[in-house]
Amino acid sequence: MLDYRLQIVLLSATLSFLIYIIDMVRNKRLELHYIIIWLFSAIALIVITILPGALHLISQLLHIQEPVNTLFMSLIFFLIMIIFSLTKILSKNFVRVSTLAQELGIxxxxxxxxxxxxx
Amino acid sequence: MKKLIIIPVFNEEANISIVLSELKSKCPDTDILIIDDGSTDASYKVCVDTRACEIIRLPMNLGIGGARQTGFKYALNMEYDVVIQMDGDGQHDPADINAMVAEIENGTDLCIGSRFIKYEGFQSSFTRRLGISVIYNLIKMITGKRITDPTSGYRACSRAAIALFAREYPHDYPEPESIITAAKNKLVIKEIPVTMNARINGKSTIGGSDSVYFMIKITLAILIDAMSKK
Structure with missing residues (x-):
């Protein structure tokens, strides 16, 4: 079981972060396309914090003794997914920028x- | 036959005017295109002053691959029949151009000028030749072709090769990687002997103390090319 203090801190931090990014998309300062992975991660994090049973179940399935380790593991998983999506976007932009530079030169x-x- | 010489240039103010004046006198019937890959020295002005060539000035440094691909795109737009690619440092002797163009006329798509067929002229350093033999074996393993000088930047390309490279040209190590691209797309590749000089001025961009790291990167790049779709 997660400690209730940790639960409260995690939940309030994730919620305020979620509200902050939604607000930024609303004000057109972020592109929705690149935000979806953040939204998905935040919602998933909220779900596992509110339902302590979920974390417990995953821990049992994976033979992880402390449920809080499962929490850390899922956070690392989300981070890797987000960083990888950035690399993907970067590669795509690299090709686009070089094509533009070539066309501009011609x-x-x-x-x-x-x-x-x-x- | 419309022929175009493509020379990517990055900070070559010391060498490029010699290269251009020699080309102009030896190949008067061939157009020359310089791609200034974001040089920070006077290369651009030196090229303009020779009045021997067209110049594409890229807004930023794209690297040799991106710069040369710009030349292929231009050649495709302008419907050239043959592209001759050379380096801007004076290593390549314009006297070999006719032999390479003749190969293209005989149905070769990618003609590579090799300094390791007749072993004449500048033969490069020992470490560099060691690296080249690794790349030679990799390419032989992947494509079954024996390319004795896979890092040679002195080449001639047919219309089919121009169209392919305008669409798809490797960015990282274009000389060896483009051989794989060409082989995957069933182009006819052939090598002919050429004589190369040492650079007129300055140092080569390849090699140095981190050459082991360089070889690892280039091997990875070639292996990934071998796996990629055409």
């Missing part, structure tokens, strides 16, 4: 050639 040369023809 277009600048073509403008240069047009100017020369007009003279």
């Amino acid at each position: 277009v600048k040369l073509e403008i240069e050639q047009l100017k020369r023809q007009m003279k």
